[in-house]
Amino acid sequence: MNLQHMTDRSLIVFSDSWTTKKEILDGLINQFVKGGYVTDRDSYKQSVLEREKISATGLENGFAIPHGKSAGVVKAGFAIARLAKPLPADAWASIRSDNQVELIFLLAIPDKQAGTTHLKLLQQLSTKLMNEDFVNQLKTARNPDELFNSLNLDEADSKDNRLTCSHGKNLIAVTACATGIAHTYMAAEALKKSAKKMGVSLIVEKQGANGLEDSPTPEQIKNADGVLFAVDTKIKGLNRFNGKPYIEVNVAEPLKNGEALIDRALNHPQGILRKQIENDSDTLLTSKEITKGFSWKRWGTELGKAVMTGISYMIPVMVAAGIMLGIAKLTWLYIMHLPIADIDLPKYNSFGGFAQLIHYLDLFGGMTLNFMYPIFAMFVAYAIADRVGLISGFLGGIFAAGLNYTLWGITTGLPSGFLGALVFGLAAGYIARFLNTKIHLSKNLQAMKPMLIIPGISVLAIFLLNIYIVSPVFGGLNLLISDWIKSMANGGKIGLSSIIAAATAFDLGGPVNKAAGAVAIGLAADKIFPLTPRVLAIVIPPIGMGISTLIDKWVVGRHVYPADLRVAGNTSFLLGFLAISEGAIPFMLRNPLITVPLNIIGAIAGSVTAVMLGAVQWLPLPAIWGWPLVSNLPAYLIGLFVGVLIIALCNIFIRYHLIKKKEAQGEKIDY
Incomplete structure (x- = not known):
């Protein structure tokens, strides 16, 4: 195959000045624009960044393959950057945490393009990047011309999708990534290599931008001993595999350890795919559903x-x-x-x-x-x-x-x-x-x-x-909460502050929060007790959770939150200053047993600290523009700092401990 048809010498950059992921992506996108491949820079860049949020595009052996599909792309192609110095291991999210990216392939895919020669060549490139010799040849090229010439590969690539072994087991795999290009084909290639080593007969169906490719026949499905789903998207045609043992992982997992996944699929499956009602394709159930027996563990996993x-x-x-x-x-x-x-x-x-x-x-x-x-x-x-x-x-x-x-x-x-x-x-x-x-x-x-x-x-x-x-x-x-707080109205300012703060932070805008608010505002209106603990407990949890996602890497040397919660953390931080506590709700829903108690502890500690130091706020203005109305603002800010710090650090250390515990048990976690 001649991959030169999919790129140009102007799209190959040897750089000694690009030292960050942003610089690399911006530089290569600019080359696409100059070469006429991309007409809408912003929409294409957004598609690339959105893809980065889904799963790691850094792989191993020093390379990464970011990609985006956009209407702003008028011609499919890829650009290459080779760095003079590899990036630090944590600079580009990769399937291997020690991967230091130095060779980057940026793919540009037209939004509506499927089934064309160009798209097929991009798929072949993704597969070829699983060949270490090919990657090393590109990494040792002395200049862009030499690298460009090495893309003209004369050897024929095997198109046999079935790997057979007369004494082995039969396995079917399905791979699918969000864009249907890179990871779909790379995962398939990784599984084929692993199956060959293990003597397993393997058929890999790719559910990519071209639709379903290399689909197994009904007879092959009937003879399969298991099914391995390596997917980031909804599985198409799931009913075909009814009654088969299965495992389901994300599409990047085969690139880490294909042999272990094949062994799990054949010998330690998650369960049996459920028998469905005939002709009910509109209500196709997911592969998480298992037919035999009830298991609290499986039920908890499903929840x-x-x-x-x-x-x-x-x-x-x-x-x-x-x-x-x-x-x-x-x-x-x-x-x-x-x-x-x-x-x-x-x-x-x-x-x-x-x-x-x-x-x-x-x-x-x-x-x-x-x-x-x-x-x-x-x-x-x-x-x-x-x-x-x-x-x-x-x-x-x-x-x-x-x-x-x-x-x-x-x-x-x-x-x-x-x-x-x-x-x-x-x-x-x-x-x-x-x-x-x-x-x-x-x-x-x-x-x-x-x-x-x-x-x-x-x-x-x-x-x-x-x-x-x-x-x-x-x-x-x-x-019940209202009556309880009212009964504490004469119980001392520390006790009352603790109760109001705890109830406010418990469910972040829910009924307990609203009960606390109704009572606290009533007490303030009657000049019985100020709103200080109430207004602080509104802002401490969302700001604390936001700070936690921003500093975790600096505190324990790694991220302790997945990418989606890190995005939510930025919003939570902003909403906290606007006094919208709902920004922290995604964290409560994901890990309530961690988040709720820490929110309560942080809110109580911060509120009581501010009250004891003499902060007083009578008006229901918890947002940042209400802070100048606080009597003894320094005391208020000290209380805010204490509560936020407790929530941020405790979340980081507890989550870090849980991650290390899981990793010690052999589970791979790569945030």
Whole structure:
């Protein structure tokens, strides 16, 4: 194959000045623009950066293969950077933590291109990069011309997708990455190499940008001893593998240790793929579902994956809301010099001009934030039941966010918050899945099940769950907390501060938080007790969690949060200064047993410190613009610092300890 057709000498850069990932990507993207491969630099760069968030594009042996698919790419191709000095091991996220990147292939893929010669050549490049001799030849080239000439490879690449062994076992693998190019084919090649060493007959189906390639026949599936899914996306055609033992890992795992994965798939599978209802492709269940017996461990794993799925879809909503709110509030206060408390006044609905625009931007940010719970619950249900769980999960999230009270004109309603969203998401998923597996209809009536029967019954179940269980439970909890805090009104400022702070930090905007707020504001209105612990406990958790994601690498020498939570941490930090505590909710949903107690401890410590040092805040303005209204502001800031530091450091050290414990047990964690 002649890979020269996919690049140009101008796209090959030997650099001794690029020392960061940003410089490399920016430099290569500029070369694409100059060469006419890319017409919209920003959209292509965004696609590359979005791909970087999904999984590591650094691999091993010193190379990385970032890539992006965008409408801004008009001609498929790749650019190459060879560095004079390898980057530090932590400068480019890689499947091997010790990988020092020095050879970078940046792929540009047109958004709508599939099945073309260009795309196939890019796939061949991805596969060829698994050849160490080829990579080393590129790394030892003395100049761009020599490197360019080495891309013209005369040897024929094997197109035999099946590796056979007369005495070995039969395995089927499916590989799929988000863009359907690089990792899809590299994972397939890595598995083929490992299978050959082990004497295992292997068939690899690639679910890439060209659709399904090298798919196994029904006979091959029948004879398979197991199925290995190395995927970052939803598996297509899962029903074909019903009844087969399986394991499922992300698409980068085969590049780390293909032999161990093959052994697991054949000898230690996760379970058996569930037998599905015939012709029910619209409600295809995921490979996490197992047929034989009940296991608390498997059930816990399924719950964890469902929650993580919900969080992954919720974070972009939260980030978007935080950006809108931040722009609006900071512009209103520091550019327009208007009182921040006036930003949501109804008079600005028809005020006209820039003030009306910023007013609506703030309302839009708040509205977007309200959809955080519906999105979370919807995709928790989706992870459990697939498409049939979406609607009931979304409507359960509506209840959790309290949007039903807004639509019904009820001003005293109590939303159930993140706990309610979790309950509704799980309930919707399991109810929909139960209905899908237990209701059997004739072939002519099959369409009624996903379109009518399952949505109707599951939505009604969520409505009744809210009316008779969730709403009364959280309403009763609200009353209980309110009465408890009121009973402590004369119990001493340290005790009362601790209770208000703990209740405020417990569920970050949920019913317990709101109960604490109602009582604290009432006590302040009657001049019985100031709002100091309340306003501090609102901002300490989100700022603390945000700081934690920013300094973990400096404190323990590595990241202790996955990439999605590091993104959420930046938003949490910003929202904390805006007094929006919901920014820390993704952390609570992912690890409640760690996050909730530490939030409470940090809020109590910070609030009590500030109160004992003499800080006093009577007005309900916890955001940064309310701080100048605090009496004894230095004491307030000291309390804030103490609470934030406790949350940040304790989270880092506890999570680091858990990571080291898992690694000691042989589990690979590469954040």
